[in-house]
Amino acid sequence: MSSIEDRLKDAMAAKAETVRDDGRPRALPAPQPWHPLRSRWGVPALVAAAIVTVVAGTAVGVRGASSPAPAVRPTPSGPGADLPPIEDVWPDAVHEIPVKAPGGRTFTPDVFVNDRVVVGRGLTRNRLDGIWSYDLDKRTFARIAPLKDWSVGNDPLVFGDGAVAWSAFRDGMTEIWTVPVMGGIPRRIASFRGVLGPQNTYEGITLAIADGMAVWSPANGGVYRVPLKGGRPTLIKETKGYRLLTWPWAGRPYSVSDAKERVHRPMEQLIDVRTGERVDAVPPPGRVGWSYCGVRWCINEGEVWRRDGTGLQRLPGNGGTRLYSERFTLISRHRPDGTSAIAVHDISTRRTGVLGIHTIGMNVEPFPTLHLEDGLFWYRRGSKQVLVNLSGIR
Amino acid sequence: MDSETLPRVSVPPGAEPTLAGLYREHRLALVRLAVLLVGDRESAEDVVQDVFARLHGRPPDVLTLPYIRTCVLNAARSVLRRRGVMARGSLKLGPADDRPVDSAETATLLGESRQEVLAALGRLPRRQREVLVLRYYVDLSDADIAQMTRVRQSTVRSTVARALARLERELGGRT
Numbered sequence: 001m002s003s004i005e006d007r008l009k010d011a012m013a014a015k016a017e018t019v020r021d022d023g024r025p026r027a028l029p030a031p032q033p034w035h036p037l038r039s040r041w042g043v044p045a046l047v048a049a050a051i052v053t054v055v056a057g058t059a060v061g062v063r064g065a066s067s068p069a070p071a072v073r074p075t076p077s078g079p080g081a082d083l084p085p086i087e088d089v090w091p092d093a094v095h096e097i098p099v100k101a102p103g104g105r106t107f108t109p110d111v112f113v114n115d116r117v118v119v120g121r122g123l124t125r126n127r128l129d130g131i132w133s134y135d136l137d138k139r140t141f142a143r144i145a146p147l148k149d150w151s152v153g154n155d156p157l158v159f160g161d162g163a164v165a166w167s168a169f170r171d172g173m174t175e176i177w178t179v180p181v182m183g184g185i186p187r188r189i190a191s192f193r194g195v196l197g198p199q200n201t202y203e204g205i206t207l208a209i210a211d212g213m214a215v216w217s218p219a220n221g222g223v224y225r226v227p228l229k230g231g232r233p234t235l236i237k238e239t240k241g242y243r244l245l246t247w248p249w250a251g252r253p254y255s256v257s258d259a260k261e262r263v264h265r266p267m268e269q270l271i272d273v274r275t276g277e278r279v280d281a282v283p284p285p286g287r288v289g290w291s292y293c294g295v296r297w298c299i300n301e302g303e304v305w306r307r308d309g310t311g312l313q314r315l316p317g318n319g320g321t322r323l324y325s326e327r328f329t330l331i332s333r334h335r336p337d338g339t340s341a342i343a344v345h346d347i348s349t350r351r352t353g354v355l356g357i358h359t360i361g362m363n364v365e366p367f368p369t370l371h372l373e374d375g376l377f378w379y380r381r382g383s384k385q386v387l388v389n390l391s392g393i394r
Numbered sequence: 395m396d397s398e399t400l401p402r403v404s405v406p407p408g409a410e411p412t413l414a415g416l417y418r419e420h421r422l423a424l425v426r427l428a429v430l431l432v433g434d435r436e437s438a439e440d441v442v443q444d445v446f447a448r449l450h451g452r453p454p455d456v457l458t459l460p461y462i463r464t465c466v467l468n469a470a471r472s473v474l475r476r477r478g479v480m481a482r483g484s485l486k487l488g489p490a491d492d493r494p495v496d497s498a499e500t501a502t503l504l505g506e507s508r509q510e511v512l513a514a515l516g517r518l519p520r521r522q523r524e525v526l527v528l529r530y531y532v533d534l535s536d537a538d539i540a541q542m543t544r545v546r547q548s549t550v551r552s553t554v555a556r557a558l559a560r561l562e563r564e565l566g567g568r569t
Binding site: 008012015016018369 | 413414417418422425426427429430435438440443444446447450451505507508509511512515526527530531558561562565
């Protein structure tokens with residue numbers, strides 16, 4: 001290789017290396033609104049529509065006192081039964097809101113603070129520039145706080161006790177910030193050394209607000225707390241190795257990657273971090289493991305059962321490997337016309353509502369990317385976005 | 395709970411969440427490729443963001459790294475084209491140079507000799523610059539470069555030779 005080639009290689013490698021890896025995971029950029037003229041009208045090939053899901057995970061719920069009562073009639077789910085659209089099953093939980101907030105910024109919904117107001121992030125050119133709320137009744141946006149901070153990760157905002165909270169990762173430190181949901185100036189309430197994962201990347205924290213405190217678990221476990229007024233983070237007694245699941249519950253092992261055995265039993269042991277009460281998961285006869293286990297239900301390969309191993313039921317479709325808001329899961333079900341229905345299934349009431357149809361064909365508008373957060377599913381539809389407020393379904 | 399370690403939600407057959415995985419795995423490398431094509435980090439990050447924002451809904455079988463690299467290459471060309479239009483517009487008002495300038499920190503890191511090489515690279519015609527980046531940074535074969543840039547392999551070879559000869563002349567054979 002000539003010297004000019006060596007110099008060129010060296011200079012290009014050095015220039016490329018100036019883009020440093022800061023270790024922060026980035027969220028997949030939101031899709032651009034679909035436009036029929038952009039589809040490949042001239043391509044004589046079948047275009048398989050794909051459903052892409054983006055799972056956001058850091059926000060955890062705060063468990064309410066009451067269990068959902070299965071008073072409503074289950075959705076018919078026999079082989080020939082057609083599932084109803086989600087708007088018919090839970091009309092109060094499905095909302096359509098604009099994609100664009102004032103100033104042309106994109107609004108990314110994160111959490112419902114009540115049944116009528118959703119809080120999320122404003123993004124300009126996919127960069128965070130503020131925290132916004134949208135009122136479903138007034139059909140208006142309101143800015144809660146400006147926020148131009150590249151250190152803020154992509155995990156959804158969390159809400160509780162009248163405050164919105166999020167975490168940032170800066171100079172090796174994890175910071176927890178809050179702002180009143182009615183608006184105000186963001187305030188840093190805690191700062192502590194960030195925990196890096198096995199790949200030397202920052203893996204964020206599991207964050208919630210409960211009982212006047214911000215509570216969280218870093219990647220290596222333990223449940224910590226700090227008052228919302230600010231102060232020193234403290235490890236809650238006897239939570240070492242446990243990960244926050246749904247306040248006040250923390251569990252171990254956290255994920256399948258933590259499990260040493262080939263049988264995966266994530267969150268097998270749960271403790272109530274306030275009282276120390278321990279609840280172990282027990283599989284039903286003939287089952288040995290599961291893909292996800294919440295406080296009440298465990299789920300594995302199209303089957304669900306209660307944490308104590310009772311109440312085994314088959315899901316009315318394929319999929320179902322994770323639970324959202326403790327009782328919802330996403331399934332797909334083949335239809336007689338060859339398409340598949342993508343549906344939300346409520347384990348507690350056995351009701352199912354179709355989100356959309358996964359179709360294969362030429363020039364078919366693909367089903368949009370589905371964003372799955374613990375209490376909220378959402379996807380874009382043109383200049384609107386459709387929100388399913390799981391946390392609002394009683 | 396981060397999306398890296400969470401058990402993924404099940405998706406319908408043939409609809410794996412490939413795009414998110416590709417983004418997580420290759421974003422940094424693609425930004426680095428784009429920075430060599432457009433010159434500055436901010437534009438490079440925008441290029442990669444825009445590419446992935448447009449890839450939603452593409453069939454999983456087309457979502458390969460070579461395909462996404464080609465998208466980045468095309469998006470970088472668009473950025474340079476827009477810059478060219480803006481530069482021509484500003485010439486009417488008066489001399490202006492909106493070419494991105496490295497920050498002081500980056501300039502220090504690179505050193506004078508490398509900056510000289512990069513400046514000479516930046517003065518090459520777009521196609522010559524592209525093939526050099528693909529050959530000497532991404533380390534692609536002639537066939538792969540030909541496919542990405544939609545020219546014949548012989549054209550790739552001659553373009554590389556001409557570009558190297560021009561760099562050699564500009565840099566005066568200094569090492």
